[in-house]
Amino acid sequence: xxxxxxxxxxxxxxxxxxxxSCAASGVTISRAYSGWFRQAPGKERxxxxxxxxxxxxxxxxxxxxxxxxxxxxxxxxLYLQMNSLKPEDxxxxxxxxxxxxxxxxxxxxxxxxxxxxxxxxxTVSS
Numbered sequence: 185x186x187x188x189x190x191x192x193x194x195x196x197x198x199x200x201x202x203x204x205s206c207a208a209s210g211v212t213i214s215r216a217y218s219g220w221f222r223q224a225p226g227k228e229r230x231x232x233x234x235x236x237x238x239x240x241x242x243x244x245x246x247x248x249x250x251x252x253x254x255x256x257x258x259x260x261x262l263y264l265q266m267n268s269l270k271p272e273d274x275x276x277x278x279x280x281x282x283x284x285x286x287x288x289x290x291x292x293x294x295x296x297x298x299x300x301x302x303x304x305x306x307t308v309s310s
Contacts, residue, residue: 186210188279188301195307200269206262206279206301214257217286220264221294222275222306229278231292233264242291247273269308276303 191205204220219234233253235241241253252265262279280297290296 186281186299188281188299190277190279190301190304193277193304193306195309196269198270198308198310200308201265201267202269202306203266204264204277204279204304204306206264208260208262208281211281211283211299213255213260213262213281216281216283217291217297218255218262218279218281219291219297220251220253220262221278221280221292221297222273223278223303224272224275227275229294231294232277234286234291235262236286236288236291240288242288244292266306269306271308271310273306274308275306277306278303 187209189207217236220232221229223229233243235253250268254263279301281299282297
């Protein structure tokens, strides 16, 4: 049984940083396509960052240069380092994984991921 469990998010002021983690079980993160998605109230869930088994990453334009996705194969965990946070980054953040093969241009497409965490809230105040 696959489980993805995100760490507790948090509240920060604009310009601050947060690091999210996602502990995986039942799936080997290093062999999966995995990513972080977010959903703000009244909006659709959107892809933020993704990483493939080769370690190649892709980011949404809105977070490029501010967010970094990484994985720790020994801990079977996924991370999202978020710097220079903005109020518009406020959302519920989810980690996700799939054992399918994704081309780089679709790695942020949420419908292609079939394993999801429960989500963690990130709030950025101005």
